[in-house]
Amino acid sequence: MKGTESETDLNERENTGKAAGRERPGRSGKPATAREAALRVLERVEREGAYSGLELNRVLTEAGLKPQDAALATELVYGTIQRLGTIDDVLAARVKGWPRKIEPWVRCLLRMSYYQLRWLDRVPAHAVTDEAVRLAKKRGHAGIAGLVNGVLRGILREGVVPPPPAGLDAAESIALEHSHPRWLVARFIAAYGEAAAEAICAANNEPPRASVRVNPLRADRDELLAAMAAEGIDAAPSRLAPAGIVASRAGSLAATPWYRDGLFTVQDESSMLVAAVAAPPPGGRALDCCAAPGGKTTHLAELMEGRGEVIANDIHPHKEELIARQAERLGLTNVRTTVGDAAELAGKFPAGSMDVVLLDAPCSGFGVIRRKPEIKWNKTEADIAALSELQRSLLEKASGLVRPGGVLVYSTCTIAPEENEETVRHFLAANPDFSLSGDWPETIVAALRGAEVLPEPFEGMVQLLPQTFGSDGFFIARMRRREA
Numbered sequence: 001m002k003g004t005e006s007e008t009d010l011n012e013r014e015n016t017g018k019a020a021g022r023e024r025p026g027r028s029g030k031p032a033t034a035r036e037a038a039l040r041v042l043e044r045v046e047r048e049g050a051y052s053g054l055e056l057n058r059v060l061t062e063a064g065l066k067p068q069d070a071a072l073a074t075e076l077v078y079g080t081i082q083r084l085g086t087i088d089d090v091l092a093a094r095v096k097g098w099p100r101k102i103e104p105w106v107r108c109l110l111r112m113s114y115y116q117l118r119w120l121d122r123v124p125a126h127a128v129t130d131e132a133v134r135l136a137k138k139r140g141h142a143g144i145a146g147l148v149n150g151v152l153r154g155i156l157r158e159g160v161v162p163p164p165p166a167g168l169d170a171a172e173s174i175a176l177e178h179s180h181p182r183w184l185v186a187r188f189i190a191a192y193g194e195a196a197a198e199a200i201c202a203a204n205n206e207p208p209r210a211s212v213r214v215n216p217l218r219a220d221r222d223e224l225l226a227a228m229a230a231e232g233i234d235a236a237p238s239r240l241a242p243a244g245i246v247a248s249r250a251g252s253l254a255a256t257p258w259y260r261d262g263l264f265t266v267q268d269e270s271s272m273l274v275a276a277v278a279a280p281p282p283g284g285r286a287l288d289c290c291a292a293p294g295g296k297t298t299h300l301a302e303l304m305e306g307r308g309e310v311i312a313n314d315i316h317p318h319k320e321e322l323i324a325r326q327a328e329r330l331g332l333t334n335v336r337t338t339v340g341d342a343a344e345l346a347g348k349f350p351a352g353s354m355d356v357v358l359l360d361a362p363c364s365g366f367g368v369i370r371r372k373p374e375i376k377w378n379k380t381e382a383d384i385a386a387l388s389e390l391q392r393s394l395l396e397k398a399s400g401l402v403r404p405g406g407v408l409v410y411s412t413c414t415i416a417p418e419e420n421e422e423t424v425r426h427f428l429a430a431n432p433d434f435s436l437s438g439d440w441p442e443t444i445v446a447a448l449r450g451a452e453v454l455p456e457p458f459e460g461m462v463q464l465l466p467q468t469f470g471s472d473g474f475f476i477a478r479m480r481r482r483e484a
């Protein structure tokens with residue numbers, strides 16, 4: 001099973017805008033143009049199962065393209081992966097042996113070119129085909145250039161958007177329209193109904209907005225908003241998260257002096273709710289069981305006003321450094337890192353020794369598809385079942401560390417009920433000394449109630465879908481252990 005660490009608190013895929021730029025002449029070994037860079041990323045994702053966001057960052061750093069070219073490459077990578085199902089349907093009808101008999105780089109070139117023809121209206125069709133043929137000639141033999149030329153010109157001649165097949169059921173029709181696997185759409189329909197399922201799939205194809213969480217130990221939200229406005233950044237307070245700012249036309253916020261000086265953390269708005277809901281007491285002791293890269297650890301530490309202790313654990317030794325670096329950047333001295341399996345934390349700390357335990361569990365990541373579109377093509381039903389089992393076991397084991405009267409928060413960045421509400425219900429049924437706690441910050445409850453996403457009566461758990469606030473899809477449950 002690959003990729004059980006789906007959420008990222010760096011908004012890997014910020015809205016990079018729609019500007020297509022001129023492409024500059026190449027330097028040897030590095031991708032010289034936006035399309036070459038995009039092709040390289042797509043090919044690695046296809047061949048090696050690489051994560052698109054990480055691979056894109058790597059290739060863009062190596063290529064050193066101008067910002068507008070980097071924006072185009074970003075759009076080509078994400079757009080092509082997002083629309084993969086629809087694109088492959090069209091190409092399968094035109095290319096014999098599609099996809100298996102076609103070399104991966106040719107597949108990626110055809111997919112990326114069809115994506116532009118169909119969804120990027122600012123790029124003229126002749127520019128798309130000419131560039132595709134140029135890339136095919138540069139990399140392959142004349143036969144491949146001929147194939148690419150023939151397929152793309154055939155599509156242009158006969159109509160870029162084929163008529164939809166007749167007799168599709170609801171799941172098939174949403175799957176085709178919004179390019180998701182049918183099995184996943186059928187699950188969304190079963191869990192949330194047809195209209196919501198369609199809205200989820202549409203939202204998954206939207207670029208995420210940039211958002212940051214203000215560090216109250218170093219900055220004030222209103223002052224930072226004013227400073228951003230003075231720099232021409234279109235920024236507003238988050239409707240959802242008390243410490244959040246949502247920005248557009250912001251470029252990379254992680255490249256600003258504000259970020260370097262620890263004034264904020266780049267984080268999705270719904271992810272910002274988790275530590276706020278946990279509400280750790282200043283001076284207390286909190287444990288973040290699955291903590292890397294540290295988005296919620298540092299938030300817990302900020303809410304504790306830099307006092308007490310947050311123990312940040314992750315299973316991967318190389319991620320410890322990520323957490324420590326964030327804590328240092330933000331000036332937080334109350335974070336301690338540990339490495340190990342969350343299932344074994346009970347052996348490392350005394351039972352009942354934590355005021356707050358957060359299990360931000362490894363999950364299928366269906367709430368962050370817009371940031372990592374390959375998730376929808378790579379994950380399987382079997383992954384959901386395996387993750388659900390892992391989550392149940394981690395929750396059970398981590399719960400023993402909560403002190404009587406203390407708080408246990410369980411969260412994921414997915415929208416599969418088996419990993420969320422069902423996991424929590426299963427845990428509560430076996431652990432009668434825990435119960436749900438609706439004691440959430442007033443402002444958050446008001447925002448959720450305003451958007452009509454709070455179940456009534458509100459017990460203490462919420463499933464956020466990506467279309468409601470334009471945030472990541474997230475699940476959060478707050479539980480309390482009975483006093484001794």
Ligand SMILES: C[S@@+](CC[C@H](N)C(=O)[O-])C[C@H]1O[C@@H](n2cnc3c(N)ncnc32)[C@H](O)[C@@H]1O
Nearest residue numbers: 005290291292293294295296315341342360362
């Ligand atoms: C959803 S991410 C956590 C995101 C993090 N809480 C944040 O806000 O930045 C899940 C993390 O769990 C870690 N992980 C996966 N399995 C684990 C296990 N058995 N024990 C501890 N950590 C685990 C992964 O390395 C990954 O960093």
